Amino acid sequence: MPSRRSFLRTTSLAPLLSLTTNQTAPTLIKPAKLRPGDTIGLFCPAAPAYSHETVKITQESLQALGFQTKLGPHIYDRYGYLAGRDADRVSDLHAFFNDQSVKAVMAIHGGWGCARLLPLLDYDLIQRNPKVLIGYSDITALLLAIYAKTGLVTMHGPVGSATFNTYTVDWFRRVLMEGETVTMRNPTDKGDNLTQTQDRITTIRPGLARGRLVGGNLTVLSHLVGSPYLPDWKNTILFLEDTHEDIYRMDRMFTQLKLAGILNQIAGFVFGKCSDCGPGNGSYGSLTLDDVLTEYIIPLDKPAYSGATIGHISNKFTVPLGIDTEIDATAGTIRLLESAVS
Structure with a gap:
């Protein structure tokens, strides 16, 4: 399959910024919960x-x-x-x-x-x-x-x-079939190690934040900036994930979100996984993903954490867009304050 970045190109935002923040949110509509036989x-x-x-x-x-x-x-x-x-x-x-x-x-x-x-x-x-x-x-x-x-x-x-392993199916079932107001929390199993080495969370800014949960893939989202196809970002919990992106590209996309005024509007931030997003071989002097998140997210002074099981990974949450949510950036949790389905 061809790389997504082979087709997407960053464009100038200056004439388009007014389109990124003036979207009027329509009334929330919840789909019906799924049942066996559907x-x-x-x-x-x-x-x-x-x-x-x-x-x-x-x-x-x-x-x-x-x-x-x-x-x-x-x-x-x-x-x-x-x-x-x-x-x-x-x-x-x-x-x-x-x-x-x-x-x-x-x-x-x-x-x-x-x-x-x-x-x-x-x-x-x-x-x-x-x-x-x-x-x-x-x-x-x-x-x-x-x-x-x-x-x-x-x-x-x-x-x-x-x-469709046990972890992924469990979150799919609880959110879409049971309609639970779940608290999404990473697994904490240490396996045969002295401490947890997989699916750890990192607190960027501690604290609690509430807002509508909105986000997705960083590359795709950033390339919709300036179009009429993005929601109002005011008081949202922004979640992001990505895969196979060089760090300078991640830096560029976060810059785009900053220049468009999106980051300054959010109430809280969750970064999932960025699979295979290291500095790469021979990248002398490269920033790391931690560096990029520190530079763009800490100045917001909003609760934020990274490491959630969201992304191009085998074990993943089912994350509904538009639902009122509370994040605990210290504990590394996403708590739905209402059901995602009717």
């Missing part, structure tokens, strides 16, 4: 389904959870690095939202291409037919735009090709 629609809004086996494993995993599945008509289409033409990928999404037998819509995987669909979406159709929409990585573009335009609570969680 049908989940599977589609490819970005990169193609290169493997029929991956799709089959997705179907079998969801069936093991008690769901039925339906494949989008264009799920195996190819148009270069995209899963078919933009209009066809959009038509699969529209068809699922218009299909009353489908209760949730899940992307098979990300890649690149969701942002191309945003001007083509029928937001009125989606608003009239609210249902669970779930994915991560490039799917961030759909999650943010649909939440911003319709008020629908969207879900940053597993895609079809993700690992």
